[in-house]
Amino acid sequence: MERREFLKGLVATGTAVTVAGTGIGPLIKKGYAADKKEDIGQCKSLKITCVSETSWFDTPLQLQIVKDSGGTLVSGYAVPWNQDNIGGYSALLEVEQLDGSKHTILMDTNWKQDWCDYVFQKSGVDKLLENKKIDIMVITHEHFDHYWGIRSTLKRWEKVPLVIPNTFYPEGKALLAGKYKNDISKVYNDIPHTGHLEELGPDRLLKLYPGVAVKMFDVPIMHRVRGEQNFYFNIKDKGIVTVTGCCHAGLMNIMTWAQRNIEGAKLYGCYGGLHIAVFENWDPKFDDIIKGVKRLNLQQIGCNHCTGWIWAQKARAEGLPIVLGTQKYTTYKKLPTTGPGAKENVYLRNGDVLVI
Numbered sequence: 001m002e003r004r005e006f007l008k009g010l011v012a013t014g015t016a017v018t019v020a021g022t023g024i025g026p027l028i029k030k031g032y033a034a035d036k037k038e039d040i041g042q043c044k045s046l047k048i049t050c051v052s053e054t055s056w057f058d059t060p061l062q063l064q065i066v067k068d069s070g071g072t073l074v075s076g077y078a079v080p081w082n083q084d085n086i087g088g089y090s091a092l093l094e095v096e097q098l099d100g101s102k103h104t105i106l107m108d109t110n111w112k113q114d115w116c117d118y119v120f121q122k123s124g125v126d127k128l129l130e131n132k133k134i135d136i137m138v139i140t141h142e143h144f145d146h147y148w149g150i151r152s153t154l155k156r157w158e159k160v161p162l163v164i165p166n167t168f169y170p171e172g173k174a175l176l177a178g179k180y181k182n183d184i185s186k187v188y189n190d191i192p193h194t195g196h197l198e199e200l201g202p203d204r205l206l207k208l209y210p211g212v213a214v215k216m217f218d219v220p221i222m223h224r225v226r227g228e229q230n231f232y233f234n235i236k237d238k239g240i241v242t243v244t245g246c247c248h249a250g251l252m253n254i255m256t257w258a259q260r261n262i263e264g265a266k267l268y269g270c271y272g273g274l275h276i277a278v279f280e281n282w283d284p285k286f287d288d289i290i291k292g293v294k295r296l297n298l299q300q301i302g303c304n305h306c307t308g309w310i311w312a313q314k315a316r317a318e319g320l321p322i323v324l325g326t327q328k329y330t331t332y333k334k335l336p337t338t339g340p341g342a343k344e345n346v347y348l349r350n351g352d353v354l355v356i
């Protein structure tokens with residue numbers, strides 16, 4: 001086909017109108033940056049309580065189990081996890097609206113059931129569930145450490161309103177239906193979830209309350225998991241704060257998505273696992289992530305879990321605003337091997353609270 005005819009065809013089908021003959025400009029405008037940005041409103045403040053960020057306690061041991069079982073391509077349901085080394089990830093998010101009303105959100109439900117029971121009791125989440133004081137629960141993704149402790153939540157309130165990504169595998173769906181038991185990975189649940197269930201896809205932004213939205217990124221993730229959803233809070237006089245489970249979609253992607261798609265988005269901060277130096281081994285690209293995050297000009301970075309202590313330390317040394325945690329986590333019955341004894345606590349750890 002002649003070049004002129006090819007271009008004519010594109011114009012006729014409405015596919016693209018070129019800028020200076022490149023074809024690039026209109027495609028970016030049409031298919032990448034949305035013409036219409038989403039207005040998510042504003043909230044007054046956000047209180048984040050780290051219920052637990054210790055999904056495993058001994059990182060080298062966890063890495064060895066992953067290696068011995070065939071690596072990160074193997075489904076998590078097929079791995080004989082060491083039950084003495086696992087804990088879980090969850091956070092309590094309390095939002096104050098501009099009119100003074102409040103909403104309480106539970107993000108994720110840990111991994112091992114008795115650890116989930118323990119940290120729910122330490123943080124008061126157990127009573128909130130029993131008294132139906134959780135407005136909504138969001139499971140960020142199907143990973144074991146965020147989701148497999150679901151029985152601990154359901155035994156307190158089987159009707160808790162729930163949002164999950166719409167990409168769960170059959171095992172994950174069976175687990176939620178109370179019909180799953182696995183003798184290898186030792187995950188099970190016999191209590192069906194019977195409340196409202198929202199399965200969120202990547203094509204829309206779920207606006208929960210003024211200034212609070214959930215976005216699902218349909219990304220492939222290690223250990224055969226697909227899709228992770230994160231929160232965007234738009235806090236008055238501050239800006240956009242993202243709250244993540246593992247941040248498998250990448251902090252840069254998540255933040256630039258907000259800039260391109262949320263009306264008036266001014267980036268402010270983040271909380272959660274950032275999935276950078278997961279197993280504490282260094283990679284030169286981690287330096288580039290520091291440079292990239294600097295460009296976002298965030299004011300507060302609260303990180304923990306799969307961020308990598310090694311990355312958080314280096315990021316702080318290079319001037320990123322890493323929020324320091326307290327020593328409260330040392331009062332918990334089990335401690336991570338990474339961190340205790342360090343001069344500074346570069347993680348927001350179990351029991352820590354961040355108010356923005």
Ligand SMILES: [Fe+2]
Binds near residue numbers: 089
């Ligand atoms: Fe995780």
Ligand SMILES: [Fe+2]
Binds near residue numbers: 141
């Ligand atoms: Fe994860």
